[in-house]
Amino acid sequence: MPIPVTLKHAVAAGIIDEEGSTLAWLVHQYEVVPGGVRMLSTFRMPAVLSGEFAEHLRRHCQEEMANLPKFLPEIYRKSKPASKTRNTD
Structure with missing residues (x-):
C-alpha cells in the first residue's frame, strides 16, 4: 500500500x-x-488534478468529519454490548 x-x-x-x-x-x-x-x-x-479539486475535497472532508459527532455517539450507545462500559479496541 x-x-x-x-x-x-x-x-x-x-x-x-x-x-x-x-x-x-x-x-x-x-x-x-x-x-x-x-x-x-x-x-x-x-498530480494532474487541479488545486481547485484538492480544495473541494478538503472542504468536503472537513464538513463530513464535523458531522460525525452529531450521530456517531448515539449509534455507539445503541450498538455496544450492555456489559461493556467502554470500548478499548
Missing part, C-alpha cells in the same frame, strides 16, 4: 484504470484515544 498505516485500524480504497493501474488511493485510519476516537484520512491523487 503506498500510504503508510500508523493508527490501529485502517480501511483503504483505490481507483484503477482499465488496464488495472492504480490512479488514486484513499486510506481512512482510526484508533480509540481517551475521550473518543482519532481519525486520519489520507488521499494520494494524480
